[in-house]
Amino acid sequence: MRATSRGARTALVVDARRVPQPHAKAPAMSAPSAAVPGTRDAPALSMPPATVDVVLQVNGERRALSLDPRTTLLDCLRDQLQLTGSKKGCDHGQCGACTVHVDGRRVNACLCLAIALGGRKITSIEGLGTPDALHPMQAAFVAHDGYQCGYCTAGQIMSATALDAEGVGDDAASVREAMSGNLCRCGAYSGILAAVGEVRPACRVAKGGQ
Ligand code: FES
Numbered sequence: 001m002r003a004t005s006r007g008a009r010t011a012l013v014v015d016a017r018r019v020p021q022p023h024a025k026a027p028a029m030s031a032p033s034a035a036v037p038g039t040r041d042a043p044a045l046s047m048p049p050a051t052v053d054v055v056l057q058v059n060g061e062r063r064a065l066s067l068d069p070r071t072t073l074l075d076c077l078r079d080q081l082q083l084t085g086s087k088k089g090c091d092h093g094q095c096g097a098c099t100v101h102v103d104g105r106r107v108n109a110c111l112c113l114a115i116a117l118g119g120r121k122i123t124s125i126e127g128l129g130t131p132d133a134l135h136p137m138q139a140a141f142v143a144h145d146g147y148q149c150g151y152c153t154a155g156q157i158m159s160a161t162a163l164d165a166e167g168v169g170d171d172a173a174s175v176r177e178a179m180s181g182n183l184c185r186c187g188a189y190s191g192i193l194a195a196v197g198e199v200r201p202a203c204r205v206a207k208g209g210q
């Protein structure tokens, strides 16, 4: 679920129950049931609950929600909480436009189920800075023209501000690799790299780090 480099993110999971077993005994044939699904004689179907209650910690606020269990964190942020800064690009973990932080680590919000994140600390771009008090990374993106249309920008900034927590180096190659899961269709990569390169060491010095 992490928005890391493209090569590391796709895992192919084979469900052993679906693989034909050569020595498996064939199930005994039984007479077809006369019950038609949905009729009174049919066995009761066990359906998932329509909604599940969950309490999320979003941008420092406690948000009690009742969600369809299939709701992704991205849809929850955008549709339930009206936090529309996180963008939906691919909805498949391929573009990074939806990147947010969970407990300080970046994730693709389109790949997370919201009900699985109860009690975790979720930060979206709205929790990073405000229009009147930009986070230094947001200000650097403005100063270095790190965007054109802006669709990928929230994800780029959330990714960039999580690099220290992942121990990513300051050199351009390390930053490029670590942020290769954040695509920019406008090709603003040189400005993005300049912004990230300027701000990360400066923030660390300001915080008394290395
Ligand atoms: S919308 Fe989540 S990775 Fe593209």
Ligand code: FES
Pocket: 146, 147, 148, 149, 150, 151, 152, 153, 183, 184, 185, 186, 187, 188
């Ligand atoms: S600024 Fe347009 S997609 Fe990145």
